[in-house]
Amino acid sequence: MLAEYSGVLITLVVALIIAGALLTIHVFVGPKRRFQEKLEPFECGERQIVSPRQRFAVKFYLVAILFVVFDVEALFFYPWGALFGELGWHGYWAMVVFTIPLVVGLLYEWMKGALEW
């Protein structure tokens, strides 16, 4: 029974070889110029040592959440639109049931002022 999973093992081994090769080859091949900033841990251009208790605008978070919600909604709408004819009224009502809670959520956050920057 375990033989069925041999593909997984092969994938694992190949992945290990490729990742290991990528991590080791550059040590021998790449040129090395060391200076202060390059030796610091990579942090997307942020300064590494700051107070962890600083304030940041919660709106970034809110907007990100709203984006995800409506992004996922759009994701569901595309295949539904492509198969609209085949799904018929059943598909139509199913989508209505899916959309109404989203509209309620949108109304809620709108009235709460989440969309005002």
Place this chain on the structure above:
Amino acid sequence: MNPPPVEIALDFRAVAPIAISGIGAMAVLLLEVFLARRKTFLFKPIGPSYVSGVLGLAATFTLVAAITTAAQAFLSGGTAVFNPEHPMVQLDRFAAFGIGVVGVGALLAVWLSIHYLVELRINYGEYYALLLLSTSGMMLMVSAVDLISVFLGLEILSIPIYVLAGFDRRKLDSNESAMKYFLTGSFASGLLLYGMALLYGTTGHTDLAGIRAAFDAGNPLTVGGLGLVIVGFAFKVSSVPFHQWTPDVYEGAPTSVTAYMSVTVKAAAFVTLLRFAAAGFATVPENLTQVLWVLAVATIAVGNITAVVQDNVKRMLAYSSIGHAGFILIGFVAASPEGYSAVLFYLFAYLFMNVGAFGVIVALADRGRDWDRIEDYSGLARTRPGLAAVMTLFMISLAGIPGTVGFVAKFQIFAAAVKAGHVWLTVIAVLGSVISIYYYLRVPVHMYMREPGEVSPRTGMDTTEGLVLLTCVFGVLFFGFFPDGIDRLPLSALSWARDSVALLR
């Protein structure tokens, strides 16, 4: 060119309670936005402290409607499957019983919250929406007959409760509670999902009936999958060794939320686990019963012994709820129709006594805080004799003294265990029960035999809180004396539980 449109006959009666709760949650959410905004014309006549009342009333209507539909389904005795071609949600007697327990628990929690939210100054209407949403998730989970709908229900019930636990967001305790519950809860969801994946992988089915048919007790992956599912639910019902989150979460969350989740989450998880039990345990090897045996003993021992040293009533009740989870697990070890119906009856009984005990704590809350240390109850019999008497009744019932519903529930469980031949397990459970009498009676001892210290300045009681306590006192006494109802009042909880389990065979 195009194939004919899909035609599926759906039976909407099967999802009626779930849909009612979900729609109610959305209605309450919108109502809150319109009521709580100072600019709207509706806000002025009712004022901020009544917003809680109006929304609580809306939630009450919703839950009563959901419970009524479930009760009708129960009385008619039929089985409604939402989509007969691909059964995912099924409203049968078993599901209707679970929905009833969950719904009544939510209803009592709503009534407890109406004044309590104002008292704690966390009077935001989202509270009721979250509570209803999580209730609809529980209703989905107890009527689920497919791994996917079980998991969906579990997530819908869990996520609002994570938020509710941290609802008192200015308090550090409450934040800690939400964080802890969220982290451990998501971990449990992961394990549960892993178990479900193994079950699906080895049996090729996601529906419980298919899994039951294809269940191969000789395959370690299948048994492991079932084991992981049990672990996932053990987290939710706070069974040892997956109980570490319980005391902190129960203590930190607002008391009305604690009352809600201690009763309903446990009920929903145990009822769903019963469905799994019926699907898999029938063919399960002996050692899985042994695993449950060990779980039950460990839960009873740790829950009851640790509760002894607690000085905070909420925390003590949290450990006691761990102990009760252990008692309920005995019904699973017995693995007989008697054991399973005893589990259902225990959940029903636990509803009244535990919500009642937390209800007394809620009724004592004053000036934005709970009076939940054991010293706060010293001499309460002199200042608040009624509340003290009621609290004593709930403590006696939780301890399992005859004449209360707690005794009947424990008796049913122990009788089923003895009948199935688990005498030692019963002996250990009775010993645990004896220990529990000590810490439960500490509260009445403080109330009746100590001089009043600094007690809660609260003097009056809100009507809704009184209603909850009255319901719970009635439940504890009536089902304690007449678990099978009387002629004039045919509330035969015992036969309800038996009828529900009959379907699982």
